[in-house]
Amino acid sequence: MKTIVFKHQRGSVLVVALLILVAGTVGMTTMASLVSNRSRFVLDSELAAKRRLAIRNSKALTSRYFLGQAIASDSTAKTISLSSDSGWGKVDIPTTVSAFDSLQNFSLVNLLSPGGESGFTKDVNIIIKQSIPYVSPPSESSLPYRVQLKSRSPILAGTLFVQHKPSLAVVEEVDISGSIRVNGHAVFWTDEDLTDSEVGGFIADSYDFPGKIGVSMPTASGGGKMASNFPFFPRTTGLTSGATNATAVSDGSFNLIESGTTAQSRSNTVAYKMNQSSRIVVDGGFNTEFSIGAVSGAMINNAGEGPEELEITVDLDATAVSPVHILDGVHHVKLLGFDSGSGDSEPAAFIFIDSADLETIQFENNNDRRLVLGVKSDGPIVLRSNTPLATWRTILTIEQAPFYLDLNGSSLTMQGGVRTDARFAVKTGGSLILNREPLPDSLEIIDTREAWVEIYPQPPTL
Amino acid sequence: MILSRSAKAYTIVETMVAISLLMLGVGAAASLSMTLVKQEEINARAARAVNWQENAVRLYQMGIGGSTSGVSILDVLPTLPQSHTVTVQGSFESITDYPADIAQPEVANLTLVYSSDPGGGVTRTSVMKGVR
Numbered sequence: 390m391k392t393i394v395f396k397h398q399r400g401s402v403l404v405v406a407l408l409i410l411v412a413g414t415v416g417m418t419t420m421a422s423l424v425s426n427r428s429r430f431v432l433d434s435e436l437a438a439k440r441r442l443a444i445r446n447s448k449a450l451t452s453r454y455f456l457g458q459a460i461a462s463d464s465t466a467k468t469i470s471l472s473s474d475s476g477w478g479k480v481d482i483p484t485t486v487s488a489f490d491s492l493q494n495f496s497l498v499n500l501l502s503p504g505g506e507s508g509f510t511k512d513v514n515i516i517i518k519q520s521i522p523y524v525s526p527p528s529e530s531s532l533p534y535r536v537q538l539k540s541r542s543p544i545l546a547g548t549l550f551v552q553h554k555p556s557l558a559v560v561e562e563v564d565i566s567g568s569i570r571v572n573g574h575a576v577f578w579t580d581e582d583l584t585d586s587e588v589g590g591f592i593a594d595s596y597d598f599p600g601k602i603g604v605s606m607p608t609a610s611g612g613g614k615m616a617s618n619f620p621f622f623p624r625t626t627g628l629t630s631g632a633t634n635a636t637a638v639s640d641g642s643f644n645l646i647e648s649g650t651t652a653q654s655r656s657n658t659v660a661y662k663m664n665q666s667s668r669i670v671v672d673g674g675f676n677t678e679f680s681i682g683a684v685s686g687a688m689i690n691n692a693g694e695g696p697e698e699l700e701i702t703v704d705l706d707a708t709a710v711s712p713v714h715i716l717d718g719v720h721h722v723k724l725l726g727f728d729s730g731s732g733d734s735e736p737a738a739f740i741f742i743d744s745a746d747l748e749t750i751q752f753e754n755n756n757d758r759r760l761v762l763g764v765k766s767d768g769p770i771v772l773r774s775n776t777p778l779a780t781w782r783t784i785l786t787i788e789q790a791p792f793y794l795d796l797n798g799s800s801l802t803m804q805g806g807v808r809t810d811a812r813f814a815v816k817t818g819g820s821l822i823l824n825r826e827p828l829p830d831s832l833e834i835i836d837t838r839e840a841w842v843e844i845y846p847q848p849p850t851l
Numbered sequence: 852m853i854l855s856r857s858a859k860a861y862t863i864v865e866t867m868v869a870i871s872l873l874m875l876g877v878g879a880a881a882s883l884s885m886t887l888v889k890q891e892e893i894n895a896r897a898a899r900a901v902n903w904q905e906n907a908v909r910l911y912q913m914g915i916g917g918s919t920s921g922v923s924i925l926d927v928l929p930t931l932p933q934s935h936t937v938t939v940q941g942s943f944e945s946i947t948d949y950p951a952d953i954a955q956p957e958v959a960n961l962t963l964v965y966s967s968d969p970g971g972g973v974t975r976t977s978v979m980k981g982v983r
Contacts (some may be wrong), residue, residue: 397863413880417884420884420887421883421887422889425892427891427894428893428894431897432897434898434901434902435901436907438904438979440902440903441905442905442909442912442979442981445912446912446980446982449982449983450946450982453953453956453982456952457950458953467949468947469948469949470947470948471947471980471982477980479947576957610876764871
């Protein structure tokens with residue numbers, strides 16, 4: 390057989406070999422390039438992770454700073470940073486003022502603005518700085534963020550029953566009992582387990598246990614209702630005695646009635662809010678009956694035995710009711726309700742009782758005037774109502790004192806809500822119904838608040 | 852057309868030289884491939900380590916681990932290879948310009964020591980910080 394030999398056969402083999410060589414070289418180069426790029430990617434991903442973590446660290450630092458300050462004023466601008474983190478996540482913070490004094494409405498409704506329609510914010514512009522790698526000399530980038538120090542009365546926002554952690558002065562167990570119907574939200578800060586017998590008569594539309602999982606409560610139909618498990622971000626009512634760090638000020642304890650030696654610890658108390666206007670101050674130092682405006686004092690001894698006891702009566706039906714501050718020595722407080730049905734047009738009443746001797750509070754008639762009532766006492770207090778099926782527009786804040794509602798087999802409807810850090814019980818046969826205050830506007834300013842921190846990136850300047 | 856004898860095919864010498872050169876090339880390519888494969892393994896280990904470590908620090912920032920949490924970070928994340936070690940050292944580090952009357956935020960240094968080399972001979976140490 391004759392072999393056909395082409396003219397350039399040897400050259401062709403060479404070309405084919407070279408082409409294979411080129412293809413192999415391209416393949417190897419591609420692989421080397423891919424691996425090289427991946428090496429660079431991995432190297433940079435470490436920086437990217439560090440950058441992401443540094444921003445979160447900066448936000449945590451900022452949030453802790455403001456919570457630790459109990460969201461209060463600081464007259465010195467500062468740059469806070471982890472000393473050991475080589476400049477990653479430094480935060481420039483300007484001078485700030487207390488969020489609890491803010492009257493600026495939310496400019497942005499974001500995160501969980503309870504209620505949505507109102508609330509207060511104090512906006513602070515901060516700069517988060519980060520290292521810029523691969524440049525010489527070392528440099529920093531600046532990321533503008535806006536910190537919103539938001540505050541609002543939880544009761545006016547729809548949380549109609551709040552049981553806080555007990556203050557140290559409380560020796561009795563913190564619990565609730567009796568028939569309580571909350572037509573809104575409830576929050577329990579307590580660490581204790583509430584047994585079925587303790588919550589048997591408590592029914593709320595929804596509720597949260599910030600520190601607990603798997604808690605259920607009975608419903609009207611008899612079944613159990615689980616906690617809502619809404620995101621529960623750290624919030625504070627301000628500094629409490631001896632509490633100077635972010636955890637302690639956001640653990641649910643409060644000091645809302647009075648005391649506090651610094652501006653930070655005073656700025657969210659009933660006493661501080663009341664100081665904004667002139668008030669009538671009464672204590673147990675009187676020994677004859679008296680009357681000042683809507684306030685009158687008398688000595689009583691219903692049992693006819695033992696020493697006389699002092700009673701203060703506040704007539705909410707009077708034309709003008711000044712804020713009233715009741716101090717030690719007073720045993721009984723009687724509140725005469727505004728019953729003409731036009732309470733919306735009347736200014737809100739403000740009564741603050743800080744009497745270690747207080748024993749009873751008496752509601753008489755119905756009350757259509759908005760009332761902010763703060764109570765602090767060393768002993769148990771009994772609230773009575775002389776009117777069956779009474780309705781009172783009242784925001785009630787109770788500190789340290791176990792509180793008992795003796796309703797003589799009837800029910801009391803409270804349009805407003807209750808905050809307490811001690812035992813709260815409705816005696817057998819009675820029932821308490823909590824409804825939301827329909828006209829909260831003017832109350833937003835004078836009621837005590839809770840505050841929290843939100844941090845958002847600022848849009849870039851074009 | 853008349854072709855010379857030598858034009859019909861390569862001589863044995865030419866073939867041997869070509870094969871030698873080819874073997875050199877193949878050897879170099881094989882060596883380079885092995886290096887690239889090893890480098891890729893190193894990249895993959897580093898990427899996994901960074902990812903794992905960032906996840907761990909994020910869990911710490913979210914409240915898991917440390918004295919205040921009943922759950923350990925290591926219980927939540929996938930198990931590390933035996934050659935890897937991790938330490939989470941919680942502390943209260945000094946914070947520049949932070950007010951003295953406020954307790955410091957909790958800071959943790961999460962240190963991961965992992966073998967970047969498939970043979971296990973070379974280790975890398977990576978430290979990331981978490982604040983909460």
